[in-house]
Amino acid sequence: MSKTFDDDEGGRPVSLVLEPDAAGERLDKALACVSDVSRSRLQALIAAGALSRDGFVLTDASAKAQPGEYILLFPAPEAAEPQPQDLPLTILYEDADLIVIDKAAGMAAHPAPGTPDGTLVHALLHHCAGTLSGIGGVLRPGIVHRLDKETSGVMVAAKSDRAHQGLAALFAAHDLERAYIALTRGAPAPSSATVTTRLGRSPHDRKKMAVLKAGGREAITHYRVQAVYGPAERPAAARVICRLETGRTHQIRVHLAHKGVPCLRDPVYGHGAPTAAVREAIVASGLGRQALHAAILGFVHPVTGERLRFETSPPADMQGLEAALTKL
Template structure:
């Protein structure tokens, strides 16, 4: 039977063995924590002296569990490396004492994390800005007030001091409802949406089948976040007599800013982004309908075809409305051109 547990103080977990508890402690813990910790992780916690049973430090994973035992796990604080400055080129659209606006390339992770402790935008910003970056975002995310996926390109703004960070964070949290904040993206999607213009108002949350993905949730679900995407079809590629199209260039405006929002919303209505293996892998066979040249371009396209082409905000010091746009990157421009020629 799975072990009940509660979150204790000071980053601790406390579990109490019920009347059915038996067997090895590490096996019982792995089952009781429902996969939160692996057997190897539990073993390392035991070896590090981070686990007690009835107040006594456990000296080995072989210890047996008995009904009524109280198990306490002290979770050590993570010791992630502090990011260092790296001389990574930045495409700077604007910079002053308060903000820096960049055109992020594909493949650049915004901030350090598991598997990407170096080579990120934060590393580049530390090198470029030195000590002027805002500290509100913490050591790992100095100056970061919003983010783009690793393989999404386009306009991003970074705060260079705490005043700017507070102002911009408030604007992004407001989603432009009472401020001039606006964000717009261009995406190349499979097919042609039935409407030239439309709104997708569907809540999003973590996928139950894959925790790295997001999914549309039912209204009112505990883990559902309100998400609204407005879209407009700008161009149709390989349009057919039956008013369908093989692909389309769409413009998306965000009313909210959820993780993977455009990618999940467009996939949900049957028009996933070209190149999006995570949400549109099942549509790759559509490339077989193209010419060999176009098929080759589509098949080698390495990422979701998504570009944050416009960002507008109120300057944190002057209040001036600032508007920035970045043209389609070369890979998306090539993709659009080859689809036009089909």
């Protein structure tokens, strides 16, 4: 059976097994038959020392193949260094050490596969003109935390290394105030509680996060229902404020889905269809993303010691949806 490779294989060892009938063939030709990698690429990888067998590196693509397992290491793709881009930013605060922005939905925090430009990093490189902290590396300068691409709201970035180190320590210790507003399908019960689980990569889909029985990392979310929409005995939707005690990837989205009340329009965790009236409200509002907004970020300035707190309202798409939901 041939092995298909994709960009996600970059930087990871891949096992290729040659059967006894491949013995005596050219090594590159035999390996090409059990993969969809071209012979020319295999030759280059082998010459670069990326192929091994039984712990020994093989560098001769024309050598005779032997049956058994070969390990082929695909090098991680080298991303191009992001260039400054003059993109609109809503700046809430800025000084010599840090900058706080209200990130728009649709803007990724940093470059990644599928999002090579148009990110917050590109915008900050232009706005800050060489003053971002370099601790995050060339692809993530100044970035100490992130919001999902389609989640709007308050983010902070570091302009100096001392601010970067201080902010990273605050996030690691969870010594910040962070609150998110979510519009959910249905309303969680009870109306106020704490969700504590283990979160990690889904064993069924590595692009998703999931609640795990074992492994992963502890994730704690405190939530409270602020409003319900539709019949009180069976709400069609709700406005829920979520306060993070930990900050795991997709934490709020996974926890709300785990409670059976995913964010409306969540393309990954939004299992179950909302009522027809809610669907009509979504269409009328023009919301095309998960209804989640990072509304509050509060922390002690890592350099000056000043206590800072920023609060923003959800953008027009969520406000429009909420206005439509109030009519249910």
